[in-house]
Amino acid sequence: MANFELTREFVDKLKALIENQDNEGVSQILEDIHPADIAELYEELNIDEAKYIYFLLDDDRAADVIIELDENDRLKFLKALPSDVIAHRFIDKMDSDDAADVISEFDSERQQEVLSHIEDVNVAGDIVDLLNYDEDSAGGLMAKELIKVKENWSIPTCLRSMRRQAEEIDEVYYVYVVDNNGVLKGTLSLKKMLLSSADKHVRDIYYPDVISVGVDASSEEVSNIMNKYDLVALPVVDQVGRLVGRITIDDVMDVMREEAEKDYALASGITGDVEASDSVWLLTRARVPWLFIGLIGGLFGSRVVGSFEGVLDIYPQLAFFMPLIAAMGGNVGIQSSAIVVQSIAAGTTGLDSPLRRLIKEFSVAFLNATVLSVLAFGYNYFLGSPDALTLTVSGAMFSVIIFASVFGALVPLLLDKVKIDPAVATGPFVTTINDIIGMGIYLTIGTFFYGWLT
Amino acid sequence: MANFELTREFVDKLKALIENQDNEGVSQILEDIHPADIAELYEELNIDEAKYIYFLLDDDRAADVIIELDENDRLKFLKALPSDVIAHRFIDKMDSDDAADVISEFDSERQQEVLSHIEDVNVAGDIVDLLNYDEDSAGGLMAKELIKVKENWSIPTCLRSMRRQAEEIDEVYYVYVVDNNGVLKGTLSLKKMLLSSADKHVRDIYYPDVISVGVDASSEEVSNIMNKYDLVALPVVDQVGRLVGRITIDDVMDVMREEAEKDYALASGITGDVEASDSVWLLTRARVPWLFIGLIGGLFGSRVVGSFEGVLDIYPQLAFFMPLIAAMGGNVGIQSSAIVVQSIAAGTTGLDSPLRRLIKEFSVAFLNATVLSVLAFGYNYFLGSPDALTLTVSGAMFSVIIFASVFGALVPLLLDKVKIDPAVATGPFVTTINDIIGMGIYLTIGTFFYGWLT
Numbered sequence: 026m027a028n029f030e031l032t033r034e035f036v037d038k039l040k041a042l043i044e045n046q047d048n049e050g051v052s053q054i055l056e057d058i059h060p061a062d063i064a065e066l067y068e069e070l071n072i073d074e075a076k077y078i079y080f081l082l083d084d085d086r087a088a089d090v091i092i093e094l095d096e097n098d099r100l101k102f103l104k105a106l107p108s109d110v111i112a113h114r115f116i117d118k119m120d121s122d123d124a125a126d127v128i129s130e131f132d133s134e135r136q137q138e139v140l141s142h143i144e145d146v147n148v149a150g151d152i153v154d155l156l157n158y159d160e161d162s163a164g165g166l167m168a169k170e171l172i173k174v175k176e177n178w179s180i181p182t183c184l185r186s187m188r189r190q191a192e193e194i195d196e197v198y199y200v201y202v203v204d205n206n207g208v209l210k211g212t213l214s215l216k217k218m219l220l221s222s223a224d225k226h227v228r229d230i231y232y233p234d235v236i237s238v239g240v241d242a243s244s245e246e247v248s249n250i251m252n253k254y255d256l257v258a259l260p261v262v263d264q265v266g267r268l269v270g271r272i273t274i275d276d277v278m279d280v281m282r283e284e285a286e287k288d289y290a291l292a293s294g295i296t297g298d299v300e301a302s303d304s305v306w307l308l309t310r311a312r313v314p315w316l317f318i319g320l321i322g323g324l325f326g327s328r329v330v331g332s333f334e335g336v337l338d339i340y341p342q343l344a345f346f347m348p349l350i351a352a353m354g355g356n357v358g359i360q361s362s363a364i365v366v367q368s369i370a371a372g373t374t375g376l377d378s379p380l381r382r383l384i385k386e387f388s389v390a391f392l393n394a395t396v397l398s399v400l401a402f403g404y405n406y407f408l409g410s411p412d413a414l415t416l417t418v419s420g421a422m423f424s425v426i427i428f429a430s431v432f433g434a435l436v437p438l439l440l441d442k443v444k445i446d447p448a449v450a451t452g453p454f455v456t457t458i459n460d461i462i463g464m465g466i467y468l469t470i471g472t473f474f475y476g477w478l479t
Numbered sequence: 480m481a482n483f484e485l486t487r488e489f490v491d492k493l494k495a496l497i498e499n500q501d502n503e504g505v506s507q508i509l510e511d512i513h514p515a516d517i518a519e520l521y522e523e524l525n526i527d528e529a530k531y532i533y534f535l536l537d538d539d540r541a542a543d544v545i546i547e548l549d550e551n552d553r554l555k556f557l558k559a560l561p562s563d564v565i566a567h568r569f570i571d572k573m574d575s576d577d578a579a580d581v582i583s584e585f586d587s588e589r590q591q592e593v594l595s596h597i598e599d600v601n602v603a604g605d606i607v608d609l610l611n612y613d614e615d616s617a618g619g620l621m622a623k624e625l626i627k628v629k630e631n632w633s634i635p636t637c638l639r640s641m642r643r644q645a646e647e648i649d650e651v652y653y654v655y656v657v658d659n660n661g662v663l664k665g666t667l668s669l670k671k672m673l674l675s676s677a678d679k680h681v682r683d684i685y686y687p688d689v690i691s692v693g694v695d696a697s698s699e700e701v702s703n704i705m706n707k708y709d710l711v712a713l714p715v716v717d718q719v720g721r722l723v724g725r726i727t728i729d730d731v732m733d734v735m736r737e738e739a740e741k742d743y744a745l746a747s748g749i750t751g752d753v754e755a756s757d758s759v760w761l762l763t764r765a766r767v768p769w770l771f772i773g774l775i776g777g778l779f780g781s782r783v784v785g786s787f788e789g790v791l792d793i794y795p796q797l798a799f800f801m802p803l804i805a806a807m808g809g810n811v812g813i814q815s816s817a818i819v820v821q822s823i824a825a826g827t828t829g830l831d832s833p834l835r836r837l838i839k840e841f842s843v844a845f846l847n848a849t850v851l852s853v854l855a856f857g858y859n860y861f862l863g864s865p866d867a868l869t870l871t872v873s874g875a876m877f878s879v880i881i882f883a884s885v886f887g888a889l890v891p892l893l894l895d896k897v898k899i900d901p902a903v904a905t906g907p908f909v910t911t912i913n914d915i916i917g918m919g920i921y922l923t924i925g926t927f928f929y930g931w932l933t
Contacts, residue, residue, distance in 0.1 A: 057688070061707045198652070198711070215669045234511070252736065253515045255729035257652070257711050274728050275709035281732070282706065285739035286821060292746055293817030293905070294810050301822035305839055309846040312814050316880075319810045320851055323803030324858055330799045337798055341791040344798035345784045348914050349777030351802045355809065356748050356773045356907050360766050363747030367740060368755035385759055392763040397774055404778055426770075451747070453810050460802050 029062045036069045043074050052081050060089035067098060068302070075102060088118035091127065100130055108135065112142030121148070122168035122276065125155035155270075163247050164240035166280065167261045167270030173201045176210050176228040183227050184218070198258040201268055202231045209260055209268040211235045237262050240269060244280045245370065251277050288370060292363060292451040294319075315453045322457030326464055333468040336475060342411070343471045346418045347464065349401075353422060354429040354463035355456040357393065361386055361433035362451045369441050370448070379438050383431060390430030398423040413471075413478040420474070421467035428466065429459045483516045490523045497528050506535050514543035521552060522756070529556055542572035545581065554584055562589065566596030575602070576622035576730065579609035609724075617701050618694035620734065621715045621724030627655045630664055630682040637681050638672070652712040655722055656685045663714055663722040665689045691716050694723060698734045699824065705731050742824060746817060746905040748773075769907045776911030780918055787922040790929060796865070797925045800872045801918065803855075807876060808883040808917035809910040811847065815840055815887035816905045823895050824902075833892050837885060844884030852877040867925075867932040874928070875921035882920065883913045 042050040055063065055078065063082075067075050067090070079087055079102075091099060103111055116124045116139060128136050136156070143149040151169040158164025172190045174183045187200060200213040211233040221230050237260045238247055251259050251274060259277075261270045286298065294315035299308055330337070330347070337343055365382075398419040405415035433455050437447030496504040509517065509532065517536075521529050521544070533541055533556075545553060557565055570578045570593060582590050590610070597603040605623040612618025626644045628637045641654060654667040665687040675684050691714045692701055705713050705728060713731075715724045740752065748769035753762055784791070784801070791797055819836075852873040859869035887909050891901030 059690070059708060061709075236513075252729075252732050254513060255515075255732075257728060274711060274732075275706075278706050278709075278728075278732065278735070281735060281739075282825075285735075285743070286825075289739070289743050289746065289817065289821060292743065293813045295814055295817060299818065300825070301818050301836060301839075305842045305846070308818070308839075308843045312811075312843065313847055313850060315814070316807070316810055316847060316851055317854075319806055320803070320854060323800075323806050324855070326802045326806075327799040330802065331796075334795065334799075337795040341788065341795050341798070342785075344791055344795070344801065345781040345788075346777075347798065347801050348780045348784065348805045348918055349774070351805060352773055352777050352780075352809070352911065352914050353770070355806070356770055356910070357766075359747045359906075360749055360769070363743065363749060364753065364755050364762070367743060371736075371740075371754070382755060385755075385762075388759045389762045389766065392759065393767055393770060396767060397770055400771075400774060401778070452813075456810070457806065460806055464802055 029058055031062065031065055031069075036066070039066070040070070040074065043077050048081060051078065055081070060086055061093045063090045064093035064095075067094060067102075072101065072105060076105065084114055084118050088115045091115050092119065092123045096130060099127065103127075103131075108138040109142040112139050116143060116152070117145075117148065120168045120170050121151040121155055122166065122270075124148075125152050125165075126160075128152060129156055129160065158240060161244045162240065163238045163242040163244070163259075163261045163272060164270070166244055166247060166272045166276050167240075168273070169270050171201060171260075171268070171271045172199075173203050173268060174213065174227055176202050176204055176226075176231065178227045180218075180221060180223050180225050180227070180230075183213075187218075198273070199260075199271075201235075201260055201271070202227055203268050207267040209235065209237055209262050209266060212260075235260065238272075239264070244277075245284065247272055248277045248281050248284070249371070252281070284370065288366065288448045288451075291448040292359070292366075294453040319453050319457055322453075322461060326457075326461040329461055329465050330468065333472065336468065336472045340413075340471070340475050340479075342414055343417065343468065343475075346414075346421075347467065350418070350421050350425055350463050350467045351460045353397070354425045354459040357390070357426050358429040358433035358455040358459040359451060361390070361430045362437050362447075362455050365434050365437045366447045366451055369437065379442075382438070383434060386430055386434040387427070390427045393430070394423045394426035397426060411479070413474040416478070417467070417471040417474045421463075421470045424466050424470065425459075425463045428462060432459065432462075483512055485516065485519055485523075490520070493520070494524070494528065497531050502535060505532065509535070514540055515547045517544045518547035518549075521548060521556075526555065526559060530559065538568055538572050542569045545569050546573060546577045550584060553581065557581075557585075562592040563596040566593050570597060570606070571599075571602065574622045574624050575605040575609055576620065576724075578602075579606050579619075580614075582606060583610055583614065612694060615698045616694065617692045617696040617698070617713075617715045617726060618724070620698055620701060620726045620730050621694075622727070623724050625655060625714075625722070625725045626653075627657050627722060628667065628681055630656050630658055630680075630685065632681045634672075634675060634677050634679050634681070634684075637667075641672075652727070653714075653725075655689075655714055655725070656681055657722050661721040663689065663691055663716050663720060666714075689714065692726075693718070698731075699738065701726055702731045702735050702738070703825070706735070738824065742820060742902045742905075745902040746813070746820075748907040773907050773911055776907075776915060780911075780915040783915055783919050784922065787926065790922065790926045794867075794925070794929050794933075796868055797871065797922065797929075800868075800875075801921065804872070804875050804879055804917050804921045805914045807851070808879045808913035811844070811880050812883040812887035812909040812913040813905060815844070815884045816891050816901075816909050819888050819891045820901045820905055823891065833896075836892070837888060840884055840888040841881070844881045847884070848877045848880035851880060865933070867928040870932070871921070871925040871928045875917075875924045878920050878924070879913075879917045882916060886913065886916075 039051065039054060042054065082090065094102065116128065119127070128139055131139065140149050140152065155164070155169065172187055174186060178186070200215065201209060202211045202213055204210055211231040212235050213227060213231045217230050236250065236254055236256065238250060240261055240263055247259065257274045259272045260268055261272060263269050283298070294312070296311050296314050299311040401422050402415060402419040405418055436450040436455060440447045440450050493505065493508060496508065536544065548556065570582065573581070582593055585593065594603050594606065609618070609623065626641055628640060632640070654669065655663060656665045656667055658664055665685040666689050667681060667685045671684050690704065690708055690710065692704060694715055694717055701713060704710070711728045713726045714722055715726060717723050737752070749765050750768050753765040855876050856869060856873040859872055890904040890909060894901045894904050
């Protein structure tokens with residue numbers, strides 16, 4: 026299929042062929058295109074054009090395209106199709122994990138309908154099993170399809186069984202070895218199979234040190250384990266160690282990407298999973314809530330500043346440095362919360378206790394605060410600013426940096442402790458609170474120095 | 480090896496064993512631990528303890544630990560070892576891509592020394608080849624080790640050759656099919672091999688639609704392709720299509736994670752790759768540069784505000800809303816730059832032209848600006864603020880949101896155009912400029928309304 030690049034010309038050509046109902050032309054143009062690319066193409070088509078193409082694809086490719094679609098686009102598209110078509114043309118052709126993902130997006134009535142149209146009761150049963158797991162857990166990520174062999178089998182028996190099992194599975198990375206109770210014992214690499222002679226048994230050549238996760242492990246845990254140990258597939262076991270499924274790296278890559286994008290979006294004050302290509306309405310809806318928080322915070326901040334009207338009336342120069350102090354508090358707070366959030370997400374927090382971590386954050390803040398307040402002092406001193414102003418700006422800079430650092434680190438640590446995603450603490454939330462408190466600190470120090478020195 | 484969790488008790492126990500020179504005890508305690516976990520453990524040890532452990536590991540495990548170490552820790556550790564030990568104990572035991580990564584961290588004199596101690600000239604040659612590629616390109620990510628078969632071979636010939644080739648490779652995901660000139664023709668899945676009869680030829684059963692990249696493709700391109708098409712290995716070809724290497728998913732996961740962490744760090748105003756567990760000095764050094772930019776910007780902003788001293792003298796109330804307007808500009812700017820940066824990184828910018836994207840950003844900004852300035856108007860109106868203040872705050876809010884949105888989207892688009900990483904545009908840089916311009920807009924509007932209405 027070579028490498029395909031979606032261009033405006035291609036889309037226009039395709040749309041013209043569809044308009045002319047040129048079945049052969051459309052089939053031909055789509056023949057060499059990967060389902061992932063067809064899914065991308067779908068975003069440029071309207072629902073009728075998408076349906077037209079769908080009827081020209083064979084079942085396997087049509088199912089693959091459906092899996093690759095954006096959740097929103099998929100729902101919109103499947104809504105237009107009857108339940109039995111969905112069951113036969115799509116769900117039957119998918120791995121159990123993909124099928125469960127697609128079905129889980131329907132409401133429970135529709136789920137029931139689609140499931141009732143699946144002919145093979147084993148397939149339907151597997152999907153129902155998977156639907157019961159939290160989608161952010163190992164159980165929610167795993168597929169039921171895997172190749173397992175028993176440890177007491179001979180290599181020829183093993184090969185025969187593998188051939189039969191392999192027919193139903195897209196990609197085979199590992200063969201899992203279980204005992205008679207189905208408890209996971211180890212793995213057998215395909216490479217090992219290639220290199221072994223026929224008179225051996227599975228128990229002679231399998232690799233017993235297998236890394237696995239429980240069905241309840243979180244998707245973050247799964248992604249950290251697969252990343253750390255460089256695994257392409259990870260077996261999932263139930264509470265008594267029986268093999269119940271396996272997670273493949275492609276699903277985990279999606280999780281990783283989504284996690285990273287979500288953290289990034291939260292740090293930037295964006296809710297939900299939006300892209301530059303989404304509609305104006307979706308983009309606005311993703312951004313307004315955080316701006317609203319910023320507005321509330323800012324209005325509250327204006328009351329704090331307003332309560333210092335007296336000193337601002339007499340010394341309006343104090344206002345000049347307000348944006349500087351606010352920005353400094355904001356920047357420092359984002360930095361320290363970001364470092365903590367990233368470390369929690371990557372599982373690289375080390376062995377330090379929370380107290381030790383705060384002491385460390387304090388030390389970093391102290392160094393930063395010293396450097397920056399000395400620079401600010403130098404600036405005002407050489408510019409010949411009034412002494413009270415020079416001392417206020419430097420003093421407030423120092424205090425605000427220390428406060429914002431420790432506060433920025435403390436909030437995500439606390440949130441993590443009470444099992445709330447610490448990423449919500451980054452971005453506008455921390456910035457806004459730091460802004461308000463920063464203004465309070467600055468003007469309090471200002472009132473003190475101006476009262477004392479003038 | 481089961482799943483290992485690093486605890487303080489474990490580290491203390493190990494340190495005690497090392498102190499007592501208890502070789503047997505240390506070997507025993509480390510026996511069941513994965514190299515990736517030993518690498519993590521290294522971070523808790525001093526250099527002498529780390530060396531002590533290193534001499535107790537067999538060569539393969541010692542090499543694996545070295546690969547898993549942080550770049551900084553690795554350099555520090557390898558510095559203490561002579562070049563011939565590095566060549567024989569480590570480089571010889573690694574895949575070519577890992578070996579090239581490790582060697583590339585040395586200065587050129589040391590590189591020369593280590594390479595001269597590698598006995599197999601083919602291995603040394605492969606490493607030298609890889610060292611010539613940019614580390615952020617497909618050539619820099621790929622390994623030379625792969626299994627290739629010729630299209631005109633019979634299955635038994637193919638199997639014999641595969642057995643011989645497989646001995647040198649850790650994991651086999653795909654077997655590549657080439658013609659007599661070494662040009663990549665397709666792949667042969669191990670599953671297909673398992674299912675095929677012996678009288679077939681490679682050309683009968685291979686899969687010709689293989690996705691590949693050129694050696695010069697960027698690491699971002701590689702990661703987007705592997706992610707999009709769900710590949711665990713990607714063949715790399717030279718300018719005339721000859722197969723020169725393959726990239727495996729574990730290396731790409733590292734790239735993805737690093738990219739995401741780097742973008743996140745830049746958006747949060749942190750330079751370089753730091754973690755909460757790094758030293759106070761490293762953390763400070765990663766944070767001060769951006770704070771310094773913020774300081775310069777803030778001081779410049781104080782001059783802008785200072786130039787409005789006249790109007791602030793008469794109407795000090797204007798100062799109350801300065802932090803609100805500054806924060807709003809900052810938040811909006813970060814949002815729009817983040818969306819653009821993420822879309823560029825993920826390759827999901829769609830087919831819109833830059834002009835269309837800016838028009839869209841403008842529409843989103845217009846909606847946001849309308850909602851928020853109406854809210855701000857309502858607040859001041861019901862609070863009975865002076866008309867001039869009410870109009871100034873709402874008017875400035877509207878203008879600043881529009882400006883910051885478009886500016887925030889424009890900067891990364893421009894940077895991307897001139898091939899600079901657009902991620903540097905997020906975070907403190909955009910915020911600082913938006914702060915300054917926001918203050919200018921606010922006080923200009925304030926001067927106008929107060930001059931007009933009072």
